[in-house]
Amino acid sequence: MIPSDPKQVKQICFDRINIPDVNTLAVAREHGAYEFLPTVLKTFEPAKIVDEMKASGLRGRGGAGFPTGLKWSFVPRNTGKPTYLLCNADEGEPGTFKDRDIMRFDPHLLIEGMIMAGFALNVHDAYIYIRGEFLHEASVMNEAIREAYAANLLGENILGSNYSMHLTVHRGAGAYICGEETALIESLEGKPGRPRFKPPFPAVEGFYRCPTVVNNVETLATVPAILKHGGAWHAAIGVPNNTGCKIFSVSGHVNKPGNYEVPMGTSLRMLIEDYCGGLQHGSVPKVIIPGGSSTPWLTAEHYDTPLTYDGMTKAGSMLGSGAIIVMDETADVVAVTRRLAHFYAHESCGQCTPCREGTGWLERIMIRVEDGQGCDEDLHVLKEASTHMAGRTICALADGAAAPILSMLKHFPEEVRARALGKAA
Amino acid sequence: MSAAVSASSHRFSEARLAEIAELVKRYPGVQSALMPVLYMAQEDFGYLSMDVQQHVADVLGLRLMQVREVVTFYTMFREKPCGTFLLEVCTNAGCMLNGANELVAHMCQSLGIKVGQTTPDGMFTVTEVECAGACGGAPVVQVNNVYHEKVTPESMDALITHMRASGGAK
Numbered sequence: 001m002i003p004s005d006p007k008q009v010k011q012i013c014f015d016r017i018n019i020p021d022v023n024t025l026a027v028a029r030e031h032g033a034y035e036f037l038p039t040v041l042k043t044f045e046p047a048k049i050v051d052e053m054k055a056s057g058l059r060g061r062g063g064a065g066f067p068t069g070l071k072w073s074f075v076p077r078n079t080g081k082p083t084y085l086l087c088n089a090d091e092g093e094p095g096t097f098k099d100r101d102i103m104r105f106d107p108h109l110l111i112e113g114m115i116m117a118g119f120a121l122n123v124h125d126a127y128i129y130i131r132g133e134f135l136h137e138a139s140v141m142n143e144a145i146r147e148a149y150a151a152n153l154l155g156e157n158i159l160g161s162n163y164s165m166h167l168t169v170h171r172g173a174g175a176y177i178c179g180e181e182t183a184l185i186e187s188l189e190g191k192p193g194r195p196r197f198k199p200p201f202p203a204v205e206g207f208y209r210c211p212t213v214v215n216n217v218e219t220l221a222t223v224p225a226i227l228k229h230g231g232a233w234h235a236a237i238g239v240p241n242n243t244g245c246k247i248f249s250v251s252g253h254v255n256k257p258g259n260y261e262v263p264m265g266t267s268l269r270m271l272i273e274d275y276c277g278g279l280q281h282g283s284v285p286k287v288i289i290p291g292g293s294s295t296p297w298l299t300a301e302h303y304d305t306p307l308t309y310d311g312m313t314k315a316g317s318m319l320g321s322g323a324i325i326v327m328d329e330t331a332d333v334v335a336v337t338r339r340l341a342h343f344y345a346h347e348s349c350g351q352c353t354p355c356r357e358g359t360g361w362l363e364r365i366m367i368r369v370e371d372g373q374g375c376d377e378d379l380h381v382l383k384e385a386s387t388h389m390a391g392r393t394i395c396a397l398a399d400g401a402a403a404p405i406l407s408m409l410k411h412f413p414e415e416v417r418a419r420a421l422g423k424a425a
Numbered sequence: 426m427s428a429a430v431s432a433s434s435h436r437f438s439e440a441r442l443a444e445i446a447e448l449v450k451r452y453p454g455v456q457s458a459l460m461p462v463l464y465m466a467q468e469d470f471g472y473l474s475m476d477v478q479q480h481v482a483d484v485l486g487l488r489l490m491q492v493r494e495v496v497t498f499y500t501m502f503r504e505k506p507c508g509t510f511l512l513e514v515c516t517n518a519g520c521m522l523n524g525a526n527e528l529v530a531h532m533c534q535s536l537g538i539k540v541g542q543t544t545p546d547g548m549f550t551v552t553e554v555e556c557a558g559a560c561g562g563a564p565v566v567q568v569n570n571v572y573h574e575k576v577t578p579e580s581m582d583a584l585i586t587h588m589r590a591s592g593g594a595k
Contacts, residue, residue, distance in 0.1 A: 096560075134558065175499050176555060257560065
């Protein structure tokens with residue numbers, strides 16, 4: 001269901017976000033934090049929680065959009081090994097800045113979601129892997145965790161139940177690749193973040209080769225509302241197969257950049273014009289990168305695309321993490337692409353040849369193109385190399401590196417060629 | 426500060442060692458404590474010299490190579506000293522579209538250094554970094570890991586003046 005005015009829909013992750021001091025336990029509790037937790041711990045069967053999550057239709061908010069309940073159901077029971085819950089708070093995809101707001105403003109929402117998820121999955125040790133740059137957010141989380149321990153919301157026998165869970169914040173140190181879940185696991189094991197070959201998937205063999213669930217911050221922050229109101233309640237928001245609300249991080253050439261939580265299915269145009277105050281220049285965008293820098297670009301013809309996983313796929317891109325980078329008519333698409341090529345070359349972990357070598361090629365060629373020192377062969381190699389990198393590596397970083405290049409070539413062939421040959425106006 | 430500390434003092438204090446012993450208990454394996462311990466070392470000793478890396482390896486019972494692999498993989502671990510104020514400017518897409526390149530050029534000109542360099546007085550280091558995850562506040566500059574958002578050349582000049590006046594007291 002998408003009402004004509006999406007602003008009427010109650011927000012899920014941002015429900016308490018504007019309440020002063022809601023990062024403290026006392027204020028968070030005044031506004032409902034942990035209110036439903038005793039009911040969950042005392043009356044819910046773990047299997048029933050997984051069923052509610054499946055019924056909710058919630059899809060992972062980190063980028064891949066995999067159904068959360070289904071992911072949880074893959075965890076084998078009674079293996080004799082511990083099961084771990086890892087919260088992915090690495091938030092490194094260029095354009096994405098939503099998890100930061102959940103953590104710095106409403107940390108108890110994430111903690112509550114993790115306790116509930118941990119209870120459902122029989123987890124006793126959980127970790128929040130937060131990107132190293134988020135020092136402030138890590139300290140807010142740590143203070144909230146300290147308060148939660150003191151109130152017996154974490155630790156042994158939570159709220160007098162039989163359930164115990166410990167929660168630790170672990171800082172990354174500036175490596176984009178650690179947002180990929182198996183790289184995150186490697187990193188949490190104290191190693192370079194090089195993605196693992198799959199299978200086995202983390203649900204079966206993850207952290208220290210034990211069953212592991214890795215969920216994004218926003219995903220886990222949605223769990224308390226789903227358990228309180230029921231999976232069917234969540235499934236009724238948004239559109240089928242794309243349920244609930246989603247936080248969109250909008251940046252670039254808009255008048256009011258920021259995070260906006262809206263029901264899934266709201267149109268791109270409505271988000272940009274009604275929420276973000278429209279474009280800085282002109283009336284239609286030149287480029288919209290809808291799901292973070294690794295997703296294929298959309299242009300003005302896609303301005304009315306609904307913000308759903310399916311809608312974005314149909315338009316030829318991906319919803320990703322909901323990071324929308326908007327470029328108006330003033331944007332230098334070649335310069336932006338060159339900058340993104342640098343990013344992927346810098347962040348390639350180096351273990352797969354197509355990515356390690358390919359990202360460097362792409363950057364070097366893009367520098368020539370930007371400087372007007374290129375040739376037609378360069379444009380050909382850009383396309384060939386990008387095409388051959390994507391899908392031929394352990395993780396999707398190479399696909400992400402290819403996306404902006406291929407998008408630039410597809411949507412702006414004349415502009416790019418003129419620039420490469422030094423004929424730009 | 427780091428340059429003044431002699432090599433022999435690159436040893437964790439007893440309090441730090443106790444903290445590390447507690448930290449290790451939070452993980453199924455000791456190697457998981459490596460990154461947090463490297464952060465402690467960087468805080469205590471300024472940067473991660475080879476001597477410090479060897480000490481971290483010894484404290485955790487790891488091989489030096491295991492420490493080296495991690496130090497060199499992650500950009501936030503520094504093997505060289507930097508200025509009292511580390512100014513990290515995001516120049517990725519969101520910030521670039523909102524003037525980050527012009528901001529970096531202005532900062533470098535004001536301070537008389539190039540990207541990656543430190544002012545001769547050891548006060549400021551300017552670097553370009555990848556997406557800081559705060560694109561709604563573009564352009565973003567981190568000053569010793571504190572985020573400053575919607576920074577303009579003017580507001581940056583004021584901040585630099587303020588930092589200089591504080592005489593290097595972080």
